[in-house]
Amino acid sequence: MAVRYELIKQCSQTGARAGRLHTPHGTFDTPIFMPVGTQATVKAMSPHELKAMGAGIILSNTYHLYLRPGHELVAEAGGLHAFMQWDGGILTDSGGFQVFSLGPLRKITEEGVTFRSHLDGSKHFLSPERATEVQMSLGADIIMAFDECVPYPAEHDYAKASTERTTRWAERCKAVHARDKQALFGIVQGGMFKDLRSMSARDLVELDFPGYAIGGLSVGEPKELMYEMLEHTVPLLPITKPRYLMGVGTPDCLVEGVLHGIDMFDCVFPTRVARNGTVMTSQGRLVVKNAEFARDFRPIDSQCGCYACRNFSRAYIRHLLKTEEIFGLRLTTTHNLYFLIHFMKDMRQAIIEDRFLEFRVAFWSHYQR
Amino acid sequence: MAVRYELIKQCSQTGARAGRLHTPHGTFDTPIFMPVGTQATVKAMSPHELKAMGAGIILSNTYHLYLRPGHELVAEAGGLHAFMQWDGGILTDSGGFQVFSLGPLRKITEEGVTFRSHLDGSKHFLSPERATEVQMSLGADIIMAFDECVPYPAEHDYAKASTERTTRWAERCKAVHARDKQALFGIVQGGMFKDLRSMSARDLVELDFPGYAIGGLSVGEPKELMYEMLEHTVPLLPITKPRYLMGVGTPDCLVEGVLHGIDMFDCVFPTRVARNGTVMTSQGRLVVKNAEFARDFRPIDSQCGCYACRNFSRAYIRHLLKTEEIFGLRLTTTHNLYFLIHFMKDMRQAIIEDRFLEFRVAFWSHYQR
DSSP: OOOEEEEEEEOSSSSOEEEEEEETTEEEEESEEEOBOTTSSOTTOOHHHHHHTTOOEEEEOHHHHHHTTOHHHHHHTTSHHHHHTOOSEEEEOOSHHHHHTTGGGEEEOSSOEEEEOTTTOOEEEEOHHHHHHHHHHHTOSEEEOOOOOOOSSOOHHHHHHHHHHHHHHHHHHHHHOOOTTSEEEEEEOOTTOHHHHHHHHHHHHHHOOSOEEEOSOSSSSOHHHHHHHHHHHGGGSOTTSOEEETTOOSHHHHHHHHHTTOOEEEOSHHHHHHHTTEEEETTEEEETTSGGGTTOOSOSOTTOOSHHHHHOOHHHHHHHHHTTOHHHHHHHHHHHHHHHHHHHHHHHHHHHTTOHHHHHHHHHHHOOO | OOOEEEEEEEOSSSSOEEEEEEETTEEEEESEEEOBOTTSSOTTOOHHHHHHTTOOEEEEOHHHHHHTTOHHHHHHTTSHHHHHTOOSEEEEOOSHHHHHTTGGGEEEOSSOEEEEOTTTOOEEEEOHHHHHHHHHHHTOSEEEOOOOOOOSSOOHHHHHHHHHHHHHHHHHHHHHOOOTTSEEEEEEOOTTOHHHHHHHHHHHHHHOOSOEEEOSOSSSSOHHHHHHHHHHHGGGSOTTSOEEETTOOSHHHHHHHHHTTOOEEEOSHHHHHHHTTEEEETTEEEETTSGGGTTOOSOSOTTOOSHHHHHOOHHHHHHHHHTTOHHHHHHHHHHHHHHHHHHHHHHHHHHHTTOHHHHHHHHHHHOOO
16 A cells, blocks of 8 residues: 555543654654645755755645646656655645635536636636546645535535535545555545534545545634544544644644644645744744844744754844845744644654643643734 | 965966965955855855855845844844854945945935935935944955946046045045954946046055955946956056956856956846846856746756756746746756856866966857857
8 A cells, every 4th residue: 555554652641643654755753744835845945955854744736736837747757756856755635625715716516626727817627537637647645535625614504515525526536546656535524513524534434545634624713613623523533544634733733633633734834924924932933023033143942953043043034034035934934844843743752652641731831822 | 464365376378367365264266256145145045055055255235234134233143254154255345336326315425425225215324434334343354445336338527536536435444444354455446447447546556455346347338348447457456466346247257357367256147147037057048937948857057066956957947936936046046156156166277277268268159148
């Protein structure tokens, strides 16, 4: 099998677990945070810098690559790994989330989705078959079934019809996907309805995917509701398979996701806020662009071992951000990714040593916002 | 003395010469190209990357740093080297060129220049004394006298008055500058008039600076006229002192500058065109952003050993540029700087082996544009 999950340690008091994900491009410790490289590049970073800071799997977006440079071109280059010179793991989403986000620019039928490009208005069609074929061309280690992310809020009727269709689509994805070197994950939907989450999980588990994502969370609902959905849904998934919570990546949600037994996360959060001048530290967030740091010659985080913190001051980084220098974005991005990757390592270590609950208490006792 | 020039080899047929520049932050082979780091950062690059590709001295702009973050702040950080974590050489310009470029926003008197910031319209005053003090705060290895760059074209009368004032200003800079660890260079002006270039060179040599820049060239005049001015001016400068041609950095002008005996160059050209998607190769320039490279999976220059060429294809770099990804700008900038730095090394080697004229013939035989 292309991708295999190995359970190393189950927390004795919570759902948290430490494991390993075996892929054709390496074995990665879980729980893991996957940096997002939407357009075949993690914004501002080189693949060698990502590797050096301990990144294992990155996520890339099928919708964007399908439009630019086109999946055939990526295939000609030898696939996404060769194109972007990343020899670690890659996961591609199905394009579904982006296409559905286009709002009035898209139309859904049972067959698939017709949409217009946000770039030039050109007309396109993605179906479960097409999305899977595109992802096969890109050649990621893990690809995702084409789904509809149920919007929040949604009526039960709509959520039910959508979730049932997502299951039918997952079946169609599976039918065209037959490649041993690539794992196709199913995506559990169901909105904020426990009965639909149960239905979705049951139906997808029946289809026997090598891994399961939980989609449709972190879409605007209160965090408590997201945690409730996780608490309900994760136990419905097989313990032998990896579990991936899509689009989640703030430290608080990572802790709670891990608590409920999630193994994989991705989010644009650390890289996006970095470019706005916000950095994460062991003491909470810091808007390093703010005037208060103009003459602060300390590193972002004196506890941190990243390239930015080992070399540069808050004052210098603030200067770079204020003057809109690219190197400023490189430094804040470097720091935030390093911070989250090491945050996950710390959580994993806590699970291994069966002190995850203590880790969580300590985290919440000083977490701001 | 802070900065000392050591002549290693004089070309037997041309003015070209190979030497070494000894500074408090290292000894650097000349002729040398100095990358421009306007705002205490060479755009898109880290100081460690610059070092790794063989950059020796970089240039930073007094005008920009004076406005943001302010020279007092840089001094508090321990000077420019500490602020930006660059342990190689630094040269700062005097701010004169930028201030004079402000056009209607500035007013010149014998005392100095009153101007309004291009950022917020705030009023400022730079004089020879002030510009020198600001540069002393920044702490570069080489600082420049405050001059007026005679515009092109200019009347002889205006050019004469301006050049004479520049000499008086140079004297005033020298009077306030007394720091052994920092070298103050004089700047020869005189517009496109040989008699004024002679006058300027004679007067400045009289003042005995540790190095001389030639300013007021590459300001819109035909290149032949620039070469004529170089041919006339360089022999008027002492052979024991380094010679710096300001604002010049295209391969053709570098070759001709070296031919006439120039040791130091700086220019935003390689970094600026890189950000517009143009790269230099041994076969001429290449607009890697162009559609023709969409499926070109070769490196920018198969002869090149830079990070970009060792790892990435034209197709990938074009994709990054088209999608406005920061990493694309990093790669083209890396390539162009590496290319020019190694171009200078090749020229130096040719001088050492007394085959510079052959190098020049070979260069012109395949140079495009």
